[in-house]
Amino acid sequence: MNTKRIMSGIIGVLAGLLVAMIVFTDFNQTETVSSADNKTNAEKVYVAPGEQDDYYMMASGGHSGQLFVYGLPSMRLIRQVPVFSPDPATGYGFDKKSKEMLNGYKWGDFHHPAISETEGEYDGRALFASDVGNNRAAYVDLETFHTTDILEIPNISGPHCAAFVTPNSEYFFLPTRFSVPLGDEYVGLDDFSEEYKGVMSAVKPDFENNSLEIAYQVMLPPWSYDLSDAGKGQSNGWGFLSTYNTEEATTTLEINASQNDRDYIVMFNWEQISKEVEEGNYEEVNGVKMFDPLEHPGSVYLVPAPKSPHGVDVTPDGDHFIASGKLSPTTTMFSVEKALEAIENEDFQGEAQGLPILTYESVVDKEVEVGLGPLHTQFDDKGNAYTTLFIDSQVVKWDLESGKVIDKEEVSYSPGHLTAVEGDTAAPGGDWLVSLNKIAKDHYLSVGPSHPESMDLIDISGETIEVVGSAPSQPEPHYAQIINADKINTTEVYDKDEDRENAVWDQADTRIERDGDEVHVYGIAMRSRFIFDADSDRPDTVTVKEGDTVHFHITNTDRDEDITHGMGINGYNENFEIQPGETKTLTIEADKSGSYPIYCTNFCSALHQEMTGYLLVEPK
């Protein structure tokens, strides 16, 4: 294959066209008064000091590995919640528990967040995350906004097409963007089509313990799985995945994975697969139950969809699924009823990698001409769909029933996903939509050669839609979900748990214990001092010997709202926070002698500056 010649030809046309549109598109918006409620746009997005936003927007932080929590409609960033990467500010990845959870990983690529659901609606209990960079899944507890479990998943590479939850959070699924040889073996790329697999994982959340476990995996063809959605209503029990590179190209995908006019939507019956796995229809691979749909047919089907689809989105009623071919000018609406009928009737137009392909014409409901580069679709409560157009830099509103385009609005620029209030659920809202744009260019004050991503807030309460606010976003909001604020019930302070391991609640119980060269400090952080050993002349000093291993077990006994303490050890490269009522352990190797100030790093009171002590390391 002469790749170089292909490059110099096709690239110039295809990429050149796209690039020109990304780089040279430039739009201006002017402020207008909405006819709907006579509020100016300024008033629509304004949340006065002391007032709270109506919605949480939970946005993936992409290659930062973290979760970003915004308030809507103000679009204020409330909190960065560390998930897949260390976080120096909170000491996530520093203290014992979070260090073990991160297990040496220094970054992650958090793609698509999924809030847990009950009866098809966000329930605000937990948020599930997937890491495309290092093949992990995470459980974020929405009572504490803490990551409570991280699962390393074998046999997979890049769970991009995730996470989506089933309507009662029975599972969340993580299909993968990359195919790799099964069992982590080394196999050359010449054997790609035979030996590489696109494995999908079914992960089961445990809401009692805020944890995760792998239920099983499903072996899929060596394609790229991009986005996904769970069925609901009549499609409950099914999952839908978009695919690209069904060409099975192994190089220069820009060209070679853009050859077929149609790729596939994968429909899989997770209820049936779960049953089959329970019945023993699997093989173990790397300790995981691997289900092979070729061995056990009847649960996985392919639906042809226009060229390299990005999003596949199930309508709120569960009756249709919509696939957007990013290299086509249309978005395609499929009928669940027709698809189930075609499966029933074995109305197949062929097979690919052994999986039956439903006849396109039997399943399609309509093709909607939305514009160039459709990527992802969300919904409102009035029967409308909203689709991002990456190439046109627009969001288009269209009518689900008629397929007619109602309005288009410029966004800045190159939107990937979009997210509506409760937009993935059986009961979407209808007031706000946020376009998650990949390119900001000149949209905000310049911060050098690289700009932030951008988010445009769109008022969808009227017949026409309008961008009314805009905010830079942190890297990189591949997707976000918007949940009603009243569904989130947070913990104010941690319980005073007398039985908690290593916790000390009474100053009299603080102590420093030595066992060989292991030193255990059972201490307290409180306004405005550390107490490591109340009986000592200097209760806030820890004296050890060079070569000791020192374990600081510190409890924040200030059980008042928002009184978090930090503990930094100057020159020892360590810091962690302890939230009100929390106990944490930090272990250090005292490998250099000297005097090292210990200090509270999280402002806690008027005497915060005085909250200091010393780690004294006596030379060997």
Place this chain on the structure above:
Amino acid sequence: MNTKRIMSGIIGVLAGLLVAMIVFTDFNQTETVSSADNKTNAEKVYVAPGEQDDYYMMASGGHSGQLFVYGLPSMRLIRQVPVFSPDPATGYGFDKKSKEMLNGYKWGDFHHPAISETEGEYDGRALFASDVGNNRAAYVDLETFHTTDILEIPNISGPHCAAFVTPNSEYFFLPTRFSVPLGDEYVGLDDFSEEYKGVMSAVKPDFENNSLEIAYQVMLPPWSYDLSDAGKGQSNGWGFLSTYNTEEATTTLEINASQNDRDYIVMFNWEQISKEVEEGNYEEVNGVKMFDPLEHPGSVYLVPAPKSPHGVDVTPDGDHFIASGKLSPTTTMFSVEKALEAIENEDFQGEAQGLPILTYESVVDKEVEVGLGPLHTQFDDKGNAYTTLFIDSQVVKWDLESGKVIDKEEVSYSPGHLTAVEGDTAAPGGDWLVSLNKIAKDHYLSVGPSHPESMDLIDISGETIEVVGSAPSQPEPHYAQIINADKINTTEVYDKDEDRENAVWDQADTRIERDGDEVHVYGIAMRSRFIFDADSDRPDTVTVKEGDTVHFHITNTDRDEDITHGMGINGYNENFEIQPGETKTLTIEADKSGSYPIYCTNFCSALHQEMTGYLLVEPK
């Protein structure tokens, strides 16, 4: 000393009072129409989509170690710029250059940013940062918003009282919060007063090379140095530092460092010290020129100031300096003229640690009763001062001339610093002030037991002042500076430098070279593919052997605005970004065999998903 008994007594009164105020204070603001310009508060803070903010606010990120760049008046977070801690999103600390710069440090505690100045005004060239956690200083280039140099500074601990620049950026100074034994020796705390020192560093910026070097250090008494400011006008050539713990307590500072009714402002003549150091009046300690003001008197003086002052702030005209005793209800204004006269006349009321103390009555101008817990003062262009009141949770406006309080405004809650437009300069603005609050409590949607910090935007354009906007802030804005947007001139793309080491601009020059078990990949990232070796059948695959060391030298040849590429290696725990026109090197140890997808992590085009390749590691 029976510390426990003291604790159970004094603590109850002192801390209890403060804590109660922090925890139970609760205010509501309602939106009002300002009489000044008939704009609603919503309209004042609104920056319509596509419009840019008027000001940059550069905020320290405290124990995150990073710089947060906000736009004003919208208060939108534009960018997190990594400085002292690794940043997974950009690969800061991952690629060769930034990894060497961070040198294994996994966190920092960025306290006070200082924008470079020319003739006493911000010039927008660079921003200097100090790291309280690990004793470093950093140079952030404001053309690229990249950290270009980090200096590890010996002999010091916790450069909190920093950074402040001299009016023409001759130096920036880093006095320390903690005292440690000179030369990093181990010394017990019983010898604190004799053997511990509070060393201040003079760092010289090199604007040609965007780098830093230590010019000299100054040995100071073993006190805590909190905040600082440079003189200007008639005080040009002088620096001012606030101190606490002049009691030289070594434990339970909450009580023991709050004994003296007055601590000191240190006045030091940096012009004179710089000359003396040039003349050889120093000793070398750990390779640094150490100046001892006791050996060479006449350049360092003490001014008594009320109890544990936090801020010391020089008025825009340079005629006065203002010290705020955080445990007193007043802020004190001193006359520079009187201080210089007292020095001239040797009008001393005694000495401390060998340094002369100017007679308080000879130097004081007035004591202003501002309210409880004054911390830090900023200025406008009309002769007014603005002081934060930590305990009262207020910002107070007062008249510099008369010392009369003009207005007070509630903020939410417990403000530390405040920052006005160009507020540290000889020519402050007069429209906006931001109160940097330590406690947010119920001010925003709850994100668990720990809340973000908060910032209140205050309109100071009229006679009275009013909070008109509020935004959560990222941890922890100890201080921020606000600069006019037109003073920042950023680089749009990096030059196509043909001589740049390891850069490859032409596809034909891409190649993979092996030297023993070292493999060098000279590659290109461009929309929408990686080219590691254009002559290969698979130009985007790198095949190596287990045990090889692989150096990826990657140039982003897309020199278009905002087209940043990322390069992640799935399962190999590596990711870095390459901005338009930039070249970076990433080195990995290929220590596990298998097939590892390489992919672009920073969305770059419609075919971004296709921008992938493989790292194939053949087993040994």
